[in-house]
Amino acid sequence: MSMDTGGQELHGIAVIGMAGRFPGAESAREFWENLLGGVESISRFRDDELMAAGVPADVLRNPGYVRAKGVIADADCFDAGFFDFSPREAQLLDPQQRVFLESAWAAFEDAGYEPTRLTGMPVGVFGGMGLNSYLYTHLARPGVPVPLEEFFAAFISNDKDFLSTRVSYKLNLRGPSLTVQTACSTSLVAVHLACQSLLSFESDLALAGGAAITLPLRTGYLHNPNFILSRDGSTRTFDAKAGGTVFSHGVGAVVLKRLEDAVRDRDSIYAVIKGSAVNNDGASKVGFTAPSVDSQAEVIRTAYTVADVDPASVAYVEAHGTATPMGDPIEVAALTRAFDSGTRRPTPCLLGSVKSNLGHTDAAAGVAGLMKVALALRHGAIPPSLHFETPNPHLDLESGHFRVVTAPTPWPDLGAPRRAGVSAFGIGGTNAHVVLEEAPAPEPVPPGRREQLLVLSARSPQALERARRRLAEHLRREPSVGLGDAAFTLAMGRKTLPFRASLVASDAAEAARALEADPSAEPVAARQTPVAFLFPGQGSQYPAMGRGLYEVEPEYRDTVDRCAALLRPHLGLDLREVLHADLSDAALARLERTELTQPALFVVEYALARLLMSRGVEPSAMLGHSVGEWVAACLAGVFPLEDGLRLIALRGKLMQALPPGKMLSVPLPRDEVRRLLSERLSLAAVNGPASCVVAGHSEAVEALAASLAERGVPARMLRTSHAFHSYMVDDALAAFRRVVEQVPLSAPRIPFVSNLTGRFITPAEATSPDYWVRHMREAVEFARGVGMLLREERVLLEVGPGNGLGALARMHPEKGATATLLSTMRHPKASVHDGRVLLETLGRLWEAGGALDLSALWRGEPRGRVHLPTYPFERQRHWVDAPAEGPAVPRDAQEGLFHATSWAALPRPTPRRPVEGERWLLFLGDSRLARATFAGLGLAASSATRVVPAEAFERREDGLYGLRPGSREDHQRLVRELAAAGRLPDRVVHAWSVTGPSDAPLSFETLGHAQALGFYSLLWLAQALGEHGGGRPVSLVAVADGVHAVGEGEHVRPEKATLLGACRGIALEAPGLTCRLVDVAAEGPEALAHALVDELRAEEDAGVVALRGARRWGPQVSPVVLPGEGGGPEGALPGRTWLIT
Known part of the structure; x- marks a missing residue:
């Protein structure tokens, strides 16, 4: 051939x-x-x-x-x-x-x-x-x-x-x-x-x-x-x-x-x-x-x-x-x-x-x-x-x-x-x-973009660190390797695994230095996480915003060019002259004109969102701040781009024609701010539980600022030309309504949160001209809106200039330890190139588990594959040793084939020496036994995390969580938050299966409930610890009643027998985890709690222990010989079915 x-x-x-x-x-x-x-x-x-x-x-x-x-x-x-x-x-x-x-x-x-x-x-x-x-x-x-x-x-x-x-x-x-x-x-x-x-x-x-x-x-x-x-x-x-x-x-x-x-x-x-x-x-x-x-x-x-x-x-x-x-x-x-x-x-x-x-x-x-x-x-x-x-x-x-x-x-x-x-x-x-x-000489490849995104992933933090070292050594050894080809190979030629690292570099030496540097934080296993876009509003703009992206990103450039052409009839100028002007005072003053600021922000944010979406970053939800909601609505398909640009240009012009006013950021709660308002002041935005914006007549705003200063409240005047979202825009509303009513509006295809309600916008709201008129006048409920997004695990990606919205989200009480907040554009005072900032953000998004089409980074750019270090396998010994030499010994046909379990008394547990800084995770529920056990352990609040069954995942207070027993996601989220907060446990007590005596017959409903509280909760917790614990040793004790019948007359609950299999499987297959089962009898909670505390603080000397009164029992297995014919259990008749477990 x-x-x-x-x-x-x-x-x-x-x-x-x-x-x-x-x-x-x-x-x-x-x-x-x-x-x-x-x-x-x-x-x-x-x-x-x-x-x-x-x-x-x-x-x-x-x-x-x-x-x-x-x-x-x-x-x-x-x-x-x-x-x-x-x-x-x-x-x-x-x-x-x-x-x-x-x-x-x-x-x-x-x-x-x-x-x-x-x-x-x-x-x-x-x-x-x-x-x-x-x-x-x-x-x-x-x-x-x-x-x-x-x-x-x-x-x-x-x-x-x-x-x-x-x-x-x-x-x-x-x-x-x-x-x-x-x-x-x-x-x-x-x-x-x-x-x-x-x-x-x-x-x-x-x-x-x-x-x-x-x-x-x-x-x-x-x-x-x-x-x-x-x-x-x-x-x-x-x-x-x-x-x-x-x-x-x-x-x-x-x-x-x-x-x-x-x-x-x-x-x-x-x-x-x-x-x-x-x-x-x-x-x-x-x-x-x-x-x-x-x-x-x-x-x-x-x-x-x-x-x-x-x-x-x-x-x-x-x-x-x-x-x-x-x-x-x-x-x-x-x-x-x-x-x-x-x-x-x-x-x-x-x-x-x-x-x-x-x-x-x-x-x-x-x-x-x-x-x-x-x-x-x-x-x-x-x-x-x-x-x-x-x-x-x-x-x-x-x-x-x-x-x-x-x-x-x-x-x-x-x-x-x-x-x-x-x-x-x-x-x-x-x-x-x-x-x-x-081999034939390779064809020369164009160098491509200057900065390259390099990605690495592994199944554990240890393997990730080895991969970093090996790649750094290779780049030191082969400094002439094409970094674009190396980045392409890492992205397209390696499996994406949970523990991830990324870096941006312009040559092999810079990449090697970054790989050799200590990671800023212990890597946490990524999981597929939806992304929400945040679009900033007026006040975030700065001269030359996005100019670097325009230079290096063709998709961004094409979108900006198209928007500028569509806006020219409405603005009377080429918006690119405003966006990409130099950093002079004149350029800044021009950009500060509201009639140009609002279209400029819209174009930059829309073009950047389109660029991200072309990279596979598809938002599951969106939230904009004031002007930013117009970008969200356009992307969601509420109105086409042409109408969106026409409306935003009109909105800016109408506001520019209004009398000037001022806006003041006030670090106080909403109710307290409302009491400070006069007829010449309006509540313009609620950005956080104690962060509001007041807008109105300049003199009234200045007077409020002076009054707050006397009280020691550090209010801050915002950089705006008008009093947006206040009574001072009322004169523009009628003219704006007439134009909005002529634009066909559609239900959103992508959910976005409303500034007016702080909830996801409804189709009726999105398609109502009245909504968009009210949006121009009423307060921005950003705090409620971002709280809505933070209720579920998401990556919040700020799509636009600066990082103001991310800063507000970080201060929100709904923000959990695992929430990821990212900015896509540089701070106005930063000298780093826009293209590099975007690549670094995409890398962090990928690290967090956000969807990203890495292949799109090289779309239209010819890149080749190069030889790089391969995956650092984490090998463990898996070996069956050869049998000892010796003659085969004949044996009775039944000898060693059948065994029975009996119970033998065990000595009191040996106390374990306390370990300083040891952390406990306690699934204890809210029963008297749980409270007595927790009190008996005498743990400091900083060293103990309690978890109780709940209808939804929640952080009730410091060190107390609620989660759904039947939700694998809740168990994963709990462990991720503990890892992020540095509170991963050394010892775990899982006692949700202590349910007390019950005469209720076993049914599919009771069986399912028992499995959720016991088997599945225990298994999912162990899996989460295995995935996110980095292989650290963890002692896990499952506590349950009704698993074993130790003495005469004791009744077992067959639905709890699955805990035995879970414990054994965890001990065998989860690296670093040990698991044992403590079976308890339904006795007085205080006495039982005392014995249980002794067991939990003991050396781990038995896989299964039964506590009965003051006695401690352990199972022992002995060989038995079955009786001959006719000696089977009563009722073992032909045609009957027996379940042997």
Whole structure:
């Protein structure tokens, strides 16, 4: 497949992404640094390490035991949560499948693609792995019967068949998904198949690779001179002393794409696969495991024919290189035959093998070689092949066709693009060869905007911090990286996760400094949060407002240009001359004219809102202050833009013609201000509980200001030319009404809050001309309006000049700790560019969970993807240890199969030492027991937060919350507010399930109520603590009655049994959380509270405790033998149904 683009033929498959973990290297970068540095990455073990791994002492004493192996770090660990595996599922999963899944994700990220977003194209997966020894040596229990479902779970978690399909499932990839099994050539054959899938258009993107982890993880081997393993743990490929290799761990994956597509999409390309071939030896060899010179030569010749590449133009071949006395000579002989053109090469073709660095990584060996060559082509350097001193005399290197490279070597200039070959030959005879070429030079990309928004996210604060450090290090190491491309890659090539950070920078060095700086606050998990727009009114304007946006944002500029053209007939001038004038006193005076101020504010705010909406920021609600409500109404569709501009121009003109007046900000409550008014003063606005604005005749306003000053009230005169929203505008109302009545008005499509009522405007109000006339005259109820918005969790985004409305909202009593208030334009005294301010705000909006279409930031701007650090997985050990050796013991058919629970007396709890500064969260309700328990704990108000059931989420007073038991959102909001206030708990008591005795029959209603109070509330609280607690340790105690029957005659409430499962699940699956259940009897609340307080302040020594009077009980499980036939419970008759729990 070829394509001619600008005279350059594009032919082949581009390697656009790669990831891997090899001995001594946790990334492709470390892999390359080790190769270029000539590092042998084989571990040499001490005897104590080997004995700890289970190697017997007599084996260690054997002189033939080789204490060497290539291992990868943390092969027994896995970031299960990232891929949505439970801990148990992760334990069952073969470690090769785990590391391949992580490497697959990292390879896509390295290519600049977030795999789960690729559902619009067929993405193929081609991979293979080594023997699944984890199943045989760790999970299998010989002689122990295993239920079918357990066997099946282990089978699909370990068998090779499911390697590729599991990646496709977890990453939601819809192309072909094939597992390849050709032994040592597996991963290079997978690359070949991926290329064929791309060339046939079966796939548009493909992942290929392999993984190998052998068990035990850290162990050596007994050398056998007749086997493939080296006598000393080193691989001496092509050397006279070569005696085999050493098997090592490894995993590698590459992302492939048709070259013309990669060039079109501006992908960063490591190298280009020009052609590949695969064949099998058949019976043309001495034995099944032996190599065949004829078949190797044939597959190499075929690969160069397919690639249409002359072997004479190839400067390097990455050999299979197993370092065996028979294998090395056969491989060189095959290369000699395939490359022989009858003429002597001017310079020998260089040979090397990555096995000299790593050993033999089995199913990952081929992709390891491919990655090495792709990196060498990219860097223009060939790494040394290690341990080569004297050539194997059977290699025939004297012919001059080939030479082993023994030192880092600049790529030879052969008068053609850099080219190389990679071989992999598998036991069983499946051979593969791949021809690679250097990537074409990328087309130059325009620099784009000066400032760029960079975004990062992770599943935890710790992972986010690691991501920050890794990106900073990369930018320090690669200062010439295009920051626009890096920002684009981070936005479009990474999954958006809960914990987020953003920054704005103009170059790599500035970005690195920002990443290295300590975050201003501990990150809190974002959640999808609706956005409300706030539009400021008159008084917020300043010269040159929005001029920076006009310069750098085409959407903003186009909207301003359109509005200016529509306004010219009404204003008699080009409004842009007013908006973008210099900062002179004359320009300021001109902007202060009401007939220009109101249209100017309308245009700036409307254009900015349209810009935000084009970035995906769609308001769920809006609130404007005076003139700002006109912008909200226009955006909501109450009137079209043309009519909105005409009306706002008329409104300004009519007000300009009025007698001058003044407005005074008074920091007093509404009722007190009303008592200060005279007939020449009006209440113009209520901006807060103790923040009002008075408007009226200049002399009357000045007199009020003087009177307040004498009382020590710091009133402030506002910068306005007229007394808006006062009796002084009455003369303009009739003229304005006549025009408004001619404009067709529609019901709003986006909710916005009315200045007149402080509630969401009704369709009847919005479509009434009388409303808009009253809006010009009556007081602005901003405080009520912003309170309406703050009742629900929203991001409040001030859309317009300054940050005055945000400041008012911050002082509102409805503002909770989690409310996010943002401004989109700079303060008039700030010297920062408007474009930078907007980008920073968009970043903070994204951090808070507001909707933002990051792709829109580069609309119309050609950007490419670049290689950046990939996600910092948070691996934890998920491992089933191998069973101890020993003979199977026969047992009775029932022995150990059935158990019964009984109750044993426990000693009094051991008091726990008090911890200074410890914080408690108490779900105690409002019963006598709750009050007695709270009093008994004796907690200071600063260290305790109480929560009671309520009809809606509310903060009743400091340290007391109400929330709906059946609302997950309320539990999340509670924990977010606690996190924001620095009051996340160390200890939690959840006692809503102490409900007292009841004779009410169990019904769906009572069952649902019990689950809401108990199971769901406990579960949602634990989930919220897990999401927002940053992994901090939290002790959770669930208190309930009626869960267990400890003594004779006790009755249980089956609806409360679900608490047991919740507690056990939380303890197993929530990082940092422990959970235990305290079952109490319905006794006197004071006596019970005393025992409960002792339990809550005790060391955690039991998962389940029952308190009965002065006694403390714990469950114990004992084996039982069931009676024979006829001994079942009375009533166990055929045809009856029994529920066993």
